[in-house]
Amino acid sequence: MSWLGRLYDSTIGKKAIMAVTGVILFAFIIGHLAGNLQILIPDGGARIDAYGRFLHESPVLLWGSRLVLLASVFLHILTSVQLALRNRRARPQPYEFREWREASYASRTMMISGPLIALFVVYHLGHFTTGHFHGSFEPLKVHDNMISGLQVWWASAAYVAAMILLGTHVYHGGWSLFQSLGISHPRYTPLLKKGAAVVAVLITLGYVLIPATIWMGLVR
Amino acid sequence: MRLTLHVWRQKGPKDPGRIVTYDMPDVNPDMSFLEALDVLNERLIQRGEDPIAFDHDCREGICGACGMVINGIPxxxxxxxxxxxxxxxxxxxxxxxxxxxxxxxxxxxxxxLVVDRSAFDRIIAAGGFVSVPTGSAPDGNALPVPKKVADLAMDAAQCIGCGACVASCPNGSAMLFVAAKVSHLGLLPQGRPERRDRARKMVEQMDREGFGACTNTGECEAACPKEIRLEFIARMNRDFLRGTFAERPEAE
Structure with a gap:
């Protein structure tokens, strides 16, 4: 078997793939947040519409980055499902009485927050990228699409809920990925844990700001 | 003092098993948990019942034979x-x-309460050793080992192979055990040459045995009676990933 096959075949190799694809998706989450926060600029959407056109300027770059993201999502999900099935097989009989001491709620629910976020992404793409789940979608009218789409209360609520899930996912995954890649030291691992928690809260707050302010009518 | 024990009873590997409740109205607080089981077993034998089977050996915390999940914690x-x-x-x-x-x-x-832990032995046999010629002992200080490195290696070498890490892990993963073995050998000069190869072979055996994967919850670290740290799992990941990625093909 080639080294790549052996790597993929192993539990540690799969975790490394999850970590690397996690980093790519994490970078996207930050960039996407920075881009979308431009909706808060009160200029009638000039800036964010220009940003939308800028992203679509080069089809090569647009589809190049979309392919990298899609491949990352695919690998992240594939490896996580394979590992989760393996983990479930590893303990066929559950304990009658079980206590948790260290495992955080976030760490034990990665396989719940993850699939729900994936479902949300499908909805989100249909909502603002293809417009299938959007009542009055117009391509490249980013500002108008966001305002009309997020003034619907249940859509706004779905975004807020999904971003809280994303926060819990990043709370654990944000430092766990370093451990999976073999990066750990008493000097910086505690900082990585705290850093992941802070970043998770900031990401959630930042993203929630968008549907919340639009739904409350503060941004129009 | 009075205790009520709900003990898992299972006649053999094929028996589905069940919880049986035993009342212990008069135990001494200074007894160890295993001594309490001994007392209970004496009574079960007197009543003509089958005593509770459990593993034990040194009874001073260094052999790794005993092990049972008590109130949800190994x-x-x-x-x-x-x-x-x-x-x-x-x-x-x-x-x-x-x-x-x-x-x-x-x-x-x-x-x-007795489980078959020979999977651990097979992981050790796959690479948990140092291939050096035996014979006369080397000269003292011929191989200098910095104190801090020796201490770190000793921290990992404390592992007694009891399996509490596997028992506590939500995924039934043996990473902490394998990490301890990979680390204590890989940190010392005698074990360094085979460091990456060892990590690869032991991890591959661990996977073959059907243990789960690590999700970095930290339960194993909390359960470990020898306080093996999660940090060693990262060290094993490092050795394994490098060993698999950077391995050179065998020379002709």
Missing amino acids: HGPRRATTACQLHLRTFKDGDEIWVEPWRARAFPTIKD
């Missing part, structure tokens, strides 16, 4: 303590205590 609620060193004074009068075997596919139950 080796019970006290940190850095094996079941044999857990005293009944840890509990309160009138407490109800649940006692179960390690539960993992790779550790099949043989009887009651």
